[in-house]
Amino acid sequence: MTKTLKLISPVNGEVYVERPAVPLDEARDTAARARAAQTAWAARPLEERIALVQAGVARLGAMTEEIVPELAWMMGRPVRYGGEFGGVKERADYMAGIAADALAPLVIEDSGTFRRVLKREPHGVVFVIAPWNYPYMTAINTIAPALIAGNTVVLKHATQTLLVGERMARAFIEAGVPADVIQAVVLDHATTEALLAQRAFDFVNFTGSVAGGQTIERAAAGTFAALGLELGGKDPGYVMEDADLDAAVATLMDAAMFNSGQCCCGIERIYVVESLYDAFLEKSIAEVSKLTLGNPLDPDTTLGPMASARFAQVVRDQIAEAVAAGATPRIDPALFPADDGGAYLAPQILTEVTHAMRVMREESFGPVVGIMTVKNDDDALALMNDSPYGLTASLWTADAARAEALGARIQTGTVFLNRADYLDPALCWTGCKDTGRGGALSVIGFQNLTRPKSYHLKKKA
Structure with missing residues (x-):
């Protein structure tokens, strides 16, 4: 039987929206489509990926009038403060601006005898598990640099902000990002854990509670998938x-x-x-x-x-x-x-x-x-x-x-x-102790969303 996730609005205590949770087989298919699309996406010129990401952010900004009251209904933030688009744009623009330098090859030697180069390659499929408190800004911290670096993205939001993932994926797709390159899914905890255990994703970014982070680590144990965890603070x-x-x-x-x-x-x-x-x-x-x-x-x-x-x-x-x-x-x-x-x-x-x-x-x-x-x-x-904690x-x-x-x-x-x-966004967003591990944004954010690959080329035998 399909499980239904219900968003209870804090405004009036009533169901605001509900969605069926995606079954495991369908969720596997989503991850598989993301993996199949990743090679072609990464092969596009960096400038093209940057332009499409920025277009996606602009399209999201055009939805602000709908998003602001929607956020109020979903998680209670007063409409007088507007949405999160200012922060979303600031972070995405900064990461777009540093991408060429942050992802540039590091040439150690390029002589008549050797070419030694350190390059950055995308992990592959990035899974973003986003929280409800700042659902757009926390998600863009990973979505923008992940896509720019050549990864594909599967996005799962908390039930409390169930509609945010749909809006973000729609904005990027309407701006020209291929549909399988960014996908939003509605998952229950059991399906999420099963996907992690099966290494459906190459990098997982989770923002949430310490208990949630511990569950993520346990589910992914032994898969060697890279994890970024921001888990809380005091x-x-x-x-x-x-x-x-x-x-x-x-x-x-x-x-x-x-x-x-x-x-x-x-x-x-x-x-x-x-x-x-x-x-x-x-x-x-x-x-x-x-x-x-x-x-x-x-x-x-x-x-x-x-x-x-x-x-x-x-x-x-x-x-x-x-x-x-x-x-x-x-x-x-x-x-x-x-x-x-x-x-x-x-x-x-x-x-x-x-x-x-x-x-x-x-x-x-x-x-x-x-x-x-x-x-x-x-x-x-x-x-x-x-x-x-240490945030x-x-x-x-x-x-x-x-x-x-x-x-x-x-x-x-x-x-x-x-x-x-x-x-x-110019500084690494990171923490220590039970706050988690890894880091988002800045040059380090690009490093965490890619892996190093070394080229040691001897030109003459």
Whole structure:
């Protein structure tokens, strides 16, 4: 019997869309078509592949008016913030711009006797398992460079954003990318794991939970397929004594609350030097209290529902446990009457928190942040590193050299100074510890989506 995947909208708790999951045999056929199409796609001139990818991105941008309310219905992001096209285009354009240099052969020697060259070849078929929180931007991180490098792509999105894969594949195909070169599929977990175990794909990129990443690794064990895994974070902010206080408050609170806190690199814990703590806390409470929780289709809404009531309950439980253990909630819930005990969740700032509390150690992925005082850099460093995750860290000081020196001691993938929650396509998006492995975007992104091939050619016997 065919399984049906149902997308429950956080807006009203009702089924928004449903799709039948593709049976295993049909899914194998999809991967086989991608493999059959890959050689001809890779044989096209690089400039042609770049142009088609950029045309596909432009076609996707032309769908923005439909995409924005669709995202609100699917995962709750307020329409006032628009879609994700700005980030999608920025990342795709950057990767297109560096492709020729990033993929260029490295000539070691080209003499009368030897030609020694190191080239990059596409892996073959790339499988993108994309998350629901930023379904377009996270997917384009791999789709654009994978196609440009000569791979074909099979795209699977989370059930919560079931329509995104369809839209992305349609946009690229309508722009001229051959239909078998980029395909979107609807798969259940069992079929996905079976395909991985059978090595239907040559490279797998997964963005999601640690448990999901562990499942991917187990399923692919022994196949030697290359994996890229971005699995989560508990990203810290550290406010030093010479920080621009207003800028720190505005940026860190936005990084904690935007998208209802459902950001891979959102700020989930903040450490403030004692001399600034009271002022930082007062301004942060005022900043968060200005948010408007409500229907994401309302242009006045600044904080929509979480993607599901189940996710919101995890955050509620963390908050309740922390308060029971001595934490102090600083945001008055009466300011947010739309909190319905379900997907609509009021934001919260917690103080008097400790690292013994789940809310300071486990990923919340919701609109809550804990704030602690610290005495100095060493105190802050110990707390920032006291985490199973390592995606980003946001440092706030006027002293760039101090921040860079401290950043070298932080176990993280990206160190921000006086900013947060931003993905720079020129830099590798990567992490350490339970955040995962591999890296997207930048020159390194192209390296991860290709394999090296050496040519040692002796011209005379």
